[in-house]
Amino acid sequence: MTMIPEPIPFTPIELNAIRSSHQVRTFNIPIYQRLYSWGHKEINRLLKDVLDAANKDPGRDYYIGNITLHHNKISQCFDIIDGQQRLTTLWLIGSVMRSIGCQGWDLFLLADGSPMLGFAARREDERFLRSLIGANIDEPAEIVDEDINLIMVDAIRSIKEFLRELSASETERLSGFFLRQVNMVAIFLPDSVDLNKYFEDMNNRGLQLESHHILKATLLSHIDPELQEGYGKIWDAVAQLDQYVEYGLDGGLSFNRAKLLNIDVRIMSFFNAGGNGSDLPTLETLIGEGVKAGRQRQKEEQDPDMIREKVGSIVNFPEFLLHCLKLFLKGSDTSGLSVEDKKLLTGFETYFNISDADRFIRHLFRCRILYDEHFIKSINTEQGYCWEIRGIRQMDPSKDEYVRTCAGKDALLVQLQAMLNVSTAPSLWFTKALAHLIQEGDDQIRLLEVLGTIDRSIAMNFLRGKRLSSVLNNGTGTNRYWFYNLDYILWKEWTTGSLKLPVVRIEDHREKIRNFQFRDNRSVEHIYPRNPAFDTWSTVPIPEGVDEKIKDRFGNLALISVNSNSGYNNQSPDQKRWDFIHRTNKSGIESLKLAFAYGHEDWSVAAMIQHEQDMMSVLRRYHNLPEEEPILSEGPVTQ
Known part of the structure; x- marks a missing residue:
């Protein structure tokens, strides 16, 4: 049996030791890996998480995930099988830190004077990384050619934009924390592994068990067994944020939409559906659900020609759960409750009373109905994606047909939400807007006024008493x-x-x-x-x-x-x-x-x-x- 090395901390000394002890010069991203794709949101979240950890407990190790490696004896490098997006981002962060004078990064960034990170069959990306080693990267677009992955260029801008908000001492502290305390768990594949089959299996298995699957099992375990099936179906429908909620419910679209129009009177009819008792989902069945998640669910519809419409959500499901939890806990001190998806289980363990499981899922369903009715979704069109709010409308009072469509008066609300979505974090506006709808009703004109007030408050916070110029x-x-x-x-x-x-x-x-x-x-x-x-x-x-x-x-x-x-x-x-x-x-x-x-x-x-x-x-x-x-x-x- 091949010996698997111990987990390797993410520090320049240890990474350098990997190369020396295993006679490995570089880390290589194989040709079958996709291009670098992390955007501003992912990069900003990583930097913010690490900065928060550095401020909270600067002497404690902070783990940021796994990296799966395989020793390539021919090229004498480690092929990165899983974790290339994170490692590439760390390399780009290090290059920016080094360019502004932070010390200690060379052992991680360089191997024999060249970038530690390599790209098989993507020489333009390698040239770009090599150019960063000695470049002043104030404006990286000036040192790239037309074939480069421009997302890397944008990543550097995002990193520099984040660091500009920090003082010199904060930047130095963050740099030191990255080098001394940030860790990745390295998993080394044995030589006997068929890499092509391993990579294919890894792609085919879909999503693994996620935190919201665990939370679902925990909440359902505290609900009357006679009602678990109905509550479980509602949870599953709410969780599919890439489509409107009625697509995930039993019954035809017009039938579901007619019921969704009257939230307070008929909402419980959804929960009672199928409530004939069922076994609590086990870990095994939940993993099965995770594997199936992301695949299009096959459902019987009244209209066999119906095409399930996919939309883009401004928040993911764990984030949506945490926003809803904040609103559920109205009147309690939730100042420490984060809406970051990785804090889902911690947030519920700290703030939520499990005896309220049934009430919370009903609240969650109500929030999801309001979300679909009054918040933007991205819709793919032949001209690219666009932002729309599609509410349920009965087009002809004489016909029992209900559709999702845009209303002309929605244009201002769409543009204001779209602006807030691309310019700020949802925590600055989404929770407040959803709270308004829950507390004061679903008048969209009033919602526009509320969002305008929120926007002006955000602007005043960014000004912090300074002159606009x-x-x-x-x-x-x-x-x-x-x-x-x-x-x-x-x-x-x-x-x-x-x-x-x-x-x-x-x-x-x-x-x-x-x-x-x-x-x-x-x-x-x-x-x-x-x-x-x-x-x-x-x-x-x-x-x-x-x-x-x-x-x-x-x-x-x-x-x-x-x-x-x-x-x-x-x-x-x-x-x-x-x-x-x-x-x-x-x-x-x-x-x-x-x-x-x-x-x-x-x-x-x-x-x-x-x-x-x-x-x-x-x-x-x-x-x-x-x-x-x-x-x-x-x-x-x-x-």
């Missing part, structure tokens, strides 16, 4: 919220006819603005580039020393995707404007702020100043902020 004029360090928030206000005022500013000339501009969609863009675009490949822009008389730093002011900035940022590169403003018009005519507006900036045909300093004044006036008017002095009187704020 001081938080906006920070180049790539400007909080992304302000770009998203401005785009929402521009869309709202333009569609209601109250905004009278020139906009770039594009095909069907009225329709394109009306159909503007919020995307999870993270890249700050400098309209006049920081490192131009042409002569300096035209200027007007401005204070001495301002010309170079004015590029980082809010008037010269916009928020776009990393792909677009790389495409614009260091072109002149005129070239970028033409490129923006071409892209917009083809696929829609990416940034409303940019569309109004390019309403100025000649991007001079004067145009930038005017655009900044216009945009700040829009923000001040919406948030009821006082007027400020002329924008150049105090000079720009540097990064």
Whole structure:
């Protein structure tokens, strides 16, 4: 039997020891592994979790999961069978830490002067990692070619964005905690394992047993056995957030939707269905459920031609459970209750009284009905995904047919929720909005007012008593919220006819603005580039020393995707404007702020100043902020 090494802590010394003791030079990501795919949300969660652990107990080891390895004797490296997304993210975090002066990362990042991490048959990714070792990665898009996985570039921006919010001492402490206390459990596969079969089995088994499966079993065990089946079916329907809840319930769609319209009177009829007693699900059957989760469930429907519609949820099921728990515990101190999915079981063990299991599942069902009726979902279309709120409507009073459809009055609510979703964490707004619906009813006009109040409160928290100009004029360090928030206000005022500013000339501009969609863009675009490949822009008389730093002011900035940022590169403003018009005519507006900036045909300093004044006036008017002095009187704020 092949000896399996002991778990290896994630520290540079130990990783270096793995290479030396096993004659291994690097870690390799095999060709059958998918491309790196972690986005801003996953990266930010990892960094926040580690920072919280470092602040709470800096001397205690913090485990972040497993990594499965196999010793490749031919190439003398460790092939990463499972855990490549996490390890790649750790390498990128280390490269950013090293670039800003944090010490001690070389033993983890480097092997014989080259990156410790390698990519089989993806040389462009290897070249990118190699370029980071000696590069100043303030703007990684400048050092990549068109074949690179741009998600890595965006990952670096997300890491730097997170670290900018920390002081120098906090960053050093976080760096040291990563190197000394963050651990991964290394699992070494024996030489006898058929790697292709192992990888295939790992993919085919679907989702493993998850925390919400364990929670389901625990709650059902405290419910009358005669009712367990009905409650279990409700739980399963609520858990499928990739579809509307009626698809997971017994019965036809119109029948279910008619019952869902009247929550208070008829909600219990769902729980009583099938309540003829059943055995409590065992661990074995729950694992079976986990394996089946994610596969499309086959159900009998009244309409055999019905196609199950898939939608995208703004929260996952464990997060939804924790949001609902906070609302269930109304009146109790839940300040320490996190809504992060990995805290699900801890949250329920700490705050929940198990004797309330039946009441909680009924509450959970009510929350899910309100969620489907009043909150955005992402819907895939031929033009890409879009945000919609689809409530249940009876289209013809003479017919017993109920459908999910959008209402015209929903547009403002859709855009405001979409803006909050891409710019902030759900914990800042989702729980409060859902609480309003539970407590005061489901009037969507009132919900829009409540969300507007929440949004203004978020803005005031981001300002923290500072002047608006001081938080906006920070180049790539400007909080992304302000770009998203401005785009929402521009869309709202333009569609209601109250905004009278020139906009770039594009095909069907009225329709394109009306159909503007919020995307999870993270890249700050400098309209006049920081490192131009042409002569300096035209200027007007401005204070001495301002010309170079004015590029980082809010008037010269916009928020776009990393792909677009790389495409614009260091072109002149005129070239970028033409490129923006071409892209917009083809696929829609990416940034409303940019569309109004390019309403100025000649991007001079004067145009930038005017655009900044216009945009700040829009923000001040919406948030009821006082007027400020002329924008150049105090000079720009540097990064």
